[in-house]
Amino acid sequence: MDTIDEAIIRCVVRDARATYAEIGKEAGLSPSAAKRRLDRLVKSGAIRGFTAIVDPQSLAWHTEAYVEIYCTGNPTPAELLKALEDIPEVVDACTVSGAADAMLHMLAADIPHLELAIQRVRATGPVDRTESVIVLSRLLSRPRIQV
Template identity: 55%
Template sequence: MAGMDEIDHRILAALVADARATYAEIGADVGLSAPAVKRRVDKLQDSGVIRGFTAVVDPEVLGWNIEAMIDVYCQGRISPAELRAAWLPIPEVVQASTVAGSADAVLRVRARSVPHLEETLERIREAAAIERTESTVVLSRLIERG
């Protein structure tokens, strides 16, 4: 959105920090009334800056303690749409991106255990024409931004 000002950025930061904050609470932080904050949030939604609101679930609380980054090397040419369709049904794949560089795609995967990760890797490889994968298990996330 081209016309965003400093207050819009502060409203976004407040929503990223706590999407359940009331318009009155945000307004107190940015110096606006609750109706003025609502108008600005509505405008941010209408322009596509805010795509929606969601609950953030902690996968570790649910027992999904293993996180890995998977570099995927495809056989021949596969379209991004084909890769998306192949991996979308695999719930352990929490993010998939095509990339520039030696790998064709990078996946972020969550699993309950190392055997579960291994089984997930097999499903990822079987779902599309994959030449090979390289896995890196995440030890700790140092920074994660919304």
């Protein structure tokens, strides 16, 4: 990975719909060279996909919770990802140290919606039980650092 690849990644992280001309301009390449480099980054797995980031507030999802999940057996992170990735209310998930196997950040429209989403999490193969805390007020929220 060189500075050109990093410029391409910065561009598509900021705007996954950027044109090859826009990517090339940012990376100092022609559009066709930008396409070749981007295709190489995708083929190598450095870029795993492109996505739309939906603002949960636009969906009116104002109920927020952190959910610890405890699993049966010893699932791999990839197995946990596969079990959770189709639950849209899970907006962030990570494996953690300590008693829990993973921690989820979930958003929902209201408490009944959150409860149904947590039930879907519990119904996934590796999950044995969950423990949840509901956010009452957000004190600080910093944007994530992008490449």
